[in-house]
Amino acid sequence: MTTHPAAVRSDAGASRAVLSARGLTKRFGPFLAVNNVDIDIHHGRVHALIGPNGAGKSTVFNLLTKFYTPTAGRIVLDETDITAMDPARVARMGMVRSFQISATFGDMSLLDNVCIALQRANNLAVQFWRPLSSLDRLRPRAMELLDRVGLADMSQRRAADLSYGRKRALEIATTLALEPRVLLLDEPLAGMGHEDVENMASLISTVARDCALLMVEHNLKVVADIGHEITVLQRGEVLARGDYATVSTDPRVREAYMGSEDGGH
Ligand SMILES: Nc1ncnc2c1ncn2[C@@H]1O[C@H](COP(=O)(O)OP(=O)(O)OP(=O)(O)O)[C@@H](O)[C@H]1O
Numbered sequence: 258m259t260t261h262p263a264a265v266r267s268d269a270g271a272s273r274a275v276l277s278a279r280g281l282t283k284r285f286g287p288f289l290a291v292n293n294v295d296i297d298i299h300h301g302r303v304h305a306l307i308g309p310n311g312a313g314k315s316t317v318f319n320l321l322t323k324f325y326t327p328t329a330g331r332i333v334l335d336e337t338d339i340t341a342m343d344p345a346r347v348a349r350m351g352m353v354r355s356f357q358i359s360a361t362f363g364d365m366s367l368l369d370n371v372c373i374a375l376q377r378a379n380n381l382a383v384q385f386w387r388p389l390s391s392l393d394r395l396r397p398r399a400m401e402l403l404d405r406v407g408l409a410d411m412s413q414r415r416a417a418d419l420s421y422g423r424k425r426a427l428e429i430a431t432t433l434a435l436e437p438r439v440l441l442l443d444e445p446l447a448g449m450g451h452e453d454v455e456n457m458a459s460l461i462s463t464v465a466r467d468c469a470l471l472m473v474e475h476n477l478k479v480v481a482d483i484g485h486e487i488t489v490l491q492r493g494e495v496l497a498r499g500d501y502a503t504v505s506t507d508p509r510v511r512e513a514y515m516g517s518e519d520g521g522h
Pocket of ligand 1: 285308313315
């Protein structure tokens with residue numbers, strides 16, 4: 258890892274949960290996929306949601322981001338009950354899902370891609386018609402965002418020419434254009450090679466200093482390196498929570514992972 262874990266573990270704002278869920282429950286017909294899950298996502302911290310295959314991680318992710326309606330339970334964002342709110346309104350409150358703006362434009366430069374994301378973010382934030390800001394005006398901010406994800410020196414390159422890992426970094430830049438209060442990433446390291454994994458993990462750590470961040474992740478080494486808080490799910494229920502040292506030594510967690518394909522990560 259290029260970022261030393263100790264250097265990124267800031268306790269600033271640790272007591273303030275930006276996003277909380279209580280008693281989160283989801284049934285698909287008779288099947289209980291998520292049962293009575295409590296979770297708190299804090300400003301300035303990386304919260305990792307882990308668990309064996311089929312544990313309910315994606316379902317919790319989709320519940321928190323309002324893509325699914327819970328069967329029971331309550332979700333609160335910045336002290337506002339968002340349980341019944343539609344995803345677009347929740348997005349305007351600052352909850353951003355990976356990679357919400359996403360779909361980068363291959364033929365366009367990295368800089369123009371981020372400018373367009375900023376333009377869309379402006380449109381998302383205001384409810385009334387107003388003239389679109391010119392792309393030129395957005396360039397300084399777009400350069401800042403590219404710098405934040407380590408792509409400033411490639412700003413004029415075509416997005417299509419980037420490596421897979423750098424494309425994901427560009428997507429993070431477009432996501433940051435929304436200035437998330439809460440950023441939820443679903444398997445942000447999936448499909449990446451070793452070097453890209455390290456860069457993305459480092460980037461996630463940096464990004465989390467300015468927001469509350471939840472990631473669903475299978476890569477337990479990265480979870481150990483950058484996760485401040487871990488929630489372990491099994492069969493739709495919270496099996497354990499705490500820092501990595503706590504959950505990884507919990508005999509129930511070890512048993513849950515034994516024999517699962519995640520166990521080897
Ligand atoms: N739309 C659906 N309809 C019916 N069952 C579903 C649906 N979505 C998920 N499930 C079931 O709910 C359970 C939890 O699935 P989920 O995808 O949330 O797990 P996961 O922890 O994300 O798994 P993985 O690590 O394999 O992605 C699984 O048994 C799955 O088959």
